[in-house]
Amino acid sequence: MQGAGKLLLCHTDGENRGLMDLIRDSGMHVAESICPAPMTRVTFAEYYRHWSPRLTLYGGIPSTVVLAETSEADFEAYLDGFFRAVAPGNRLVVGVADEVPPNAIFSRLQRIGERIAREGALPLKAGAARTLETLPAARAPAAAQAAGAADDAFAQVRQDVFKGRHVDIRAHVQELLDRGTRAADILEHGLIAAISVVGNRMAAGEAFIPEVLLAARAMTAAVKMLEPHLAASGEQQRxxxxxxxxxxxxxxxxxxxxxxxxxxxxxxxxxxxxxxxxxxxxxxxxxxxxxxxxxxxxxxxxxxxxxxxxxxxxxxxxxxxxxxxxxxxxxxxxxxxxxxxxxxxxxxxxxxxxxxxxxxxxxxxxx
Ligand code: B12
Missing domain, CATH: 3.40.50.280 (Cobalamin-binding domain)
Structure with a gap:
């Protein structure tokens, strides 16, 4: 397979205690969806020691550690152990198992991202990760340019969507409404313009699910505020x-x-x-x-x-x-x-x- 330019991935979610040598020696290139202790019996340190000379590891954060059932202290302790085990970092793509927000705690996903940006060597060199709001298209989305100046009235709500600020966005939408801005314009030039950028970044592999979820949550909060204004109610049953x-x-x-x-x-x-x-x-x-x-x-x-x-x-x-x-x-x-x-x-x-x-x-x- 290697000769044919192909890579083999092995789905290793689950208990691998009895399979550690077999998988390492199987000729697979990537072990993906690794779900270590405490959800299974093999610790991540053991996986890393045993497999990384031959396999690229993908996974490592079991879903329980991003859920409320794990305390903040245990979460931090897990991350400390995780980063200690993989330093200096090689053949590893960090992945979080199964859970997404709202069950998975947003701040923990952000914390994992921060630590990877700071301590991770590969696949992103430390500090190389780019967040949504720093991307060029996020600063000047096409729809916003069409609507007027690059720093137009809707720039703030777009930033709120990019940064997932689901509380602040409400105040900013309210300010626009108070100034007499049409709800349909806020929707189109603020919210939809921003989420389209997020979608393009997602397609380009530059935005990931946690960021998109944060953006979607902010967008939903804003849409809820616009709903009564968008809906011209009072008409008869159609x-x-x-x-x-x-x-x-x-x-x-x-x-x-x-x-x-x-x-x-x-x-x-x-x-x-x-x-x-x-x-x-x-x-x-x-x-x-x-x-x-x-x-x-x-x-x-x-x-x-x-x-x-x-x-x-x-x-x-x-x-x-x-x-x-x-x-x-x-x-x-x-x-x-x-x-x-x-x-x-x-x-x-x-x-x-x-x-x-x-x-x-x-x-x-x-x-
Ligand atoms: C937000 C978002 C998410 C959020 C959704 C949150 C939520 N509560 O909806 C989350 C993070 C959960 C998500 C997950 C995924 N997403 Co997503 N997501 C998006 C994103 C960025 C925006 C969608 C959106 O809300 N647009 C804004 C609204 C206003 O527009 P709209 O949905 O198109 O709706 C309008 C019209 O289409 C129309 N309309 C909609 N429905 C209907 C129905 C009728 C009857 C009519 C007449 C009209 C109509 O009217 C609406 C209002 O004007 C899009 C990118 C994009 N540009 O679409 C990707 C996108 C749709 N997602 C994508 C992918 C790949 C995924 C995942 C598979 C990612 C993953 N690897 O897990 C998962 C799938 C989860 C699942 N099983 O559904 C891809 C799809 C690619 C494809 N070709 O299939 C996209 C296009 C991103 C991309 N470019 O790669 N996603």
Whole structure:
């Protein structure tokens, strides 16, 4: 394999006490998802001593140490032992097992990042890690430039998103609202501009899940404040919409915006949340009898589930009971047509326009 320019990875999550020599001698190049003591019996120091001459190690922080069940003192002690074991540092990519916030404590993930930046030698040389707010695109996102000067009125809320300041952002959004700034502009030039930069950085391998989660949390806090302003309420009941993010997909910021805007113009909306199974969509279509079913997906791997949901509706004799609309970053008009959806909306405003048109055309039933 090495001759063919390929690398072999071995998924080593779990108990490896009886496998230490076998894995070391197996010819694998990388041992990934290493979950050491206290969750399993082998300590990280032992893994490192035993494997690092031949394997690159990936992992090392068991999920329990980032959870509240481990005290701050024990967490720090774990990190001290961890960094002592790997100094001077070689053939190691630090990874945290399984847990993400909110269960994993944010400040601990940040602390791990700080210590790697300070003490880690490889793969990032100490001090070489770049945080979101220091990246060039974070300082001058394209959408912000389009909106005016580089340091425009929305620069502060963008910085809040980059830095994950979910408390400060509320005061800054309020200041903008008090100055008479339109909520839709704060959303577009502040929040969406910032989260798009975060997405691009994520794609380029320069932003990682903890940072994206922090950014998403700040964005969600701000969107909640904007919701009453975005939703022009008071209109009469327009119809019923059932909404959800498809199975395997946890993204909900965009879906929540769609829900807010639909409610704002008078739709009765039932929001099923994230990672919704196709069976659940079928049950709810039967029970809630929506005029429109809105499906959201943000991953290329989960967008295919939208087609499966439409097939499941057909198989259960429910397809003619409602119109199906789809949306989310990877979804397109062509994809919607291919899977037999009734419409595609690129953003929350289009979602509302689409739902209004479909309800006006057919009040739910397709034929
Ligand atoms: C925030 C974020 C996260 C957060 C989500 C937090 C949350 N509560 O939603 C977290 C950190 C959890 C996350 C996790 C992951 N993410 Co992510 N994430 C993003 C990010 C940066 C922003 C998404 C967002 O909120 N955008 C802002 C909102 C307002 O826009 P929107 O979602 O597109 O919604 C609008 C429209 O699409 C439309 N719309 C949305 N839904 C619907 C529904 C209907 C019916 C209609 C009509 C319209 C509509 O209207 C909305 C409002 O205008 C994107 C990058 C990006 N630019 O999209 C990556 C991104 C989607 N994530 C990505 C990846 C890879 C992941 C992970 C797999 C990473 C990992 N290795 O674990 C995981 C997957 C977890 C899972 N199982 O779902 C990739 C997907 C790549 C791909 N081709 O599939 C992206 C594109 C980043 C990238 N460039 O690499 N992510």
């Amino acid at each position: 119809g019923k919409v059932l909404v959800g993010t498809v199975r395997g997909d946890m993204h909900d910021i965009g879906k929540n915006l769609v829900v807010t805007m639909l409610r704002g113009v008078g739709f009765e909306v039932r929001d099923l949340g994230v990672s919704v199974a196709r069976e659940r969509f079928c049950e709810e279509v039967a029970a809630f009898a929506p005029d429109v079913l809105g499906l959201s997906a943000l991953l290329t791997t989960t967008m295919v589930e939208m087609g499966e949901i439409i097939k499941a509706l057909e198989a259960n004799g429910l397809r003619d009971r409602c119109r199906v609309i789809v949306g989310g970053a990877p979804v397109s008009e062509q994809f919607a047509a291919k899977i037999g959806a009734d419409g595609y909306g690129a953003n929350a405003v289009e979602a509302v326009r689409l739902a209004k048109r479909l309800v006006a055309e057919g009040a739910g039933a397709r034929h």
